[in-house]
Amino acid sequence: MKRKAESSGPAFLFDLDGTLIDSVYQHVLAWREALEAGGIRLAVWRIHRQIGMSGGLFINALSRETGHRVSAEEAERLQRIHAEAFARYASQVRPLPGARELLEHLTRVRIPWAIATSGRRESARLSLELLGVGADAVIITRDQVRHAKPDPDLFIAAAERLGVDVADSVVVGDSVWDLLAARRARALGIGLLSGGYGRDELERAGAYRVYDDPADLLRHLDEVGVRALD
Template sequence: MADTAIFDVDGTLVDTNYQHALAWQRAFRRYDVSRPLWRIHRAIGMGGDNLVPDVAGQDVEQEHGDDLRDAWVEEFDRLLGDIEPFEGAHELLQEVKDRGFKLVLASSGKAKHVDVFLDLVDGKSLADAWTTSEDAETSKPEPDLVSTALAKVEGAAGIMIGDSTWDVVAASKLKIPTIAVRSGGYSVGELHEAGAVQVFQSLVEFRAAIEGTPLARATS
């Protein structure tokens, strides 16, 4: 039984995954590194420190890693105006809060981006805490951000809600179960294989079925 709900933000509450992929592709092209969008998309959910070597190799990371991450920020900034919240995001957060859970919105994004995303779902009015890239030394699939999120509210036990296999893997390293939504583009099978305890097509479907999930009631 859990007392804390840890919601991934990018790709789970706000529709950002394809903007992330496009921004990374444009950043790579600045350094004459060509990777197809589908390959980049498969790594979205990782932090930039892990994404660059995963997609482009360790040599590119060593030669251009920090510059690529700076270029990605510039490219992503240009796409911020295209980003929208997923249907039912705020309502689901309200539902979870009303059921007695501490609520943490966990992002490894830049603080200026996280502010925009939280405003899109009116998250600051509901969340007990939130995270940014400044809160963890290493990013998903390492578990640092998840443990930081739980510690911010002194939670005893958590439930992770995410959209990617990387969310599931990071949480599982702390023995925290994950409920997944398919907004990250991963299949039901992939998410279950990574360790997700339940998978929903959307936040709306998730909320409608919440009584049958670990988020039905918080521990007292």
């Protein structure tokens, strides 16, 4: 389906944690609690390297590093403990600089946008409230697709809900997993440094441009094809 004629640029498909919300390190600490509860001990930097994947792939990757085999039942338990731990860190979570302003600006200039997160709806709820996202916004969570990042399913589903072609969309994310998913969806990838990945890593993963945070992206929207309305 083609993009609506009144749009002044490509549709934007946003990751959530580390892209619009400053929550990556709270997720890292929550995962450390969950993994230690399962007898898996890892330095936080190793955990951070996998943030942005779906929970199942995340556990598989860390299990491979440690040699600790995790059953499906144990993986489910670890994800539940992570969700409970993250809820305790939730009071520390804030929108990233410029996140609300960026979404408001895109809405004002009639650019379609959606949020596609590897988190489940319940864990994303607080973050969406902090962003002031309305009930009419397109939100795709892990619960709604078969596979999460680095598979492209989340972004493809978000584009479909917006009624646009994912190949004509811009995917904005903070991790290499977001950009890998963007490439697999044949979308243009934009990287943000606000999740802790370096510029070189994001560019190697396929980022067309890399910006500091949502505020920096807002200042440079013309570089990614957003035109001011006449």
